[in-house]
Amino acid sequence: MKSLLPLRAVLVTGKGGVGKTTVAASLARFAAQCGKRVLVAEIADEDATTSALADALGVAKITDEPWEIAPNLRVVALAPALGHQRFLRDVLPMKVLADAAMRAGAIRRFLAAAPTFPEMGVLYRLLDLVRTKRRDGAVEHEMIIVDLPATGHALALAQIPASLLRVIPSGPIAAAVREGLELLQDPVRTGAVVVTLPETLPVSEALELVQGIEQHSIPLAQVFLNRVPFDPFSDEERVFVRSLLDGERPPMLGARTLERIDRARVALERLSQAVSVPVGVLQDVWLEGPRLAEEMASLMAVEEVHQ
């Protein structure tokens, strides 16, 4: 976890349902408790009536502008339209012009509809928040953790600037796009975090995702094996328990759990062999709602002390 703390942007990604939102919320709470000024973000979805991140943090809603929900901890929804507006402000000669352009329905619809532009808006909004300074000149958000909605998204964020640059290689738009891409690919400032589950197929999928991330030159910072079952046995105890269960019919209570523990051990071994970054183990916790992320954040803190 410690290796993540110096990063400016942490992109949390992984397959559906593996725990991306939970991990983003837990990491945010943990980093805020470590004293970082943290902003945790989700991609705004105008049609959505609920927000998984809001639920995980125990807040009613998440808005387009950051607001503080705990000491050192703010939340925001990254809205493409705001990114477009900042983008136009940066590339057009005058603020008035940019605002007028955004008010023009045709331009707004164009920016929302062209397939690459919503992502570009998200990326530019992220860049904007990374650059935001306090009055004393220090950065406003030391660490921005982004809960990405689906596996492809982190890659889409990187693909878009690259394809845009091929079409518009120079000028102010290209310069702005290039800055976004530079942030995304800078291992000092940015790190992707891949979340997965301790089972065979999810691990295979995570390894594919890791490959995709590396191909797009997005720096991989950490892999989290989430929902790992509590494992009370030493190696010898395990052999002994297995010998008790072998040949037992019908299966004894707990035999299934033991198999799940075994699969988790295999998953961890496989992941650790295959990736060059740290693999963090996150326990399966018997909680839900906001208490889950709070508990996971304190487990992260305990781990930190023991390392």
Ligand SMILES: Nc1ncnc2c1ncn2[C@@H]1O[C@H](COP(=O)(O)OP(=O)(O)OP(=O)(O)O)[C@@H](O)[C@H]1O
């Ligand atoms: N470590 C954990 N212990 C117990 N439950 C967990 C843990 N991590 C996640 N969960 C539960 O698993 C479910 C899925 O988690 P979460 O919503 O974070 O996944 P996600 O990857 O963000 O999903 P989506 O792809 O839909 O955005 C939730 O009900 C959450 O409470």
Ligand SMILES: [Mg+2]
């Ligand atoms: Mg989610």
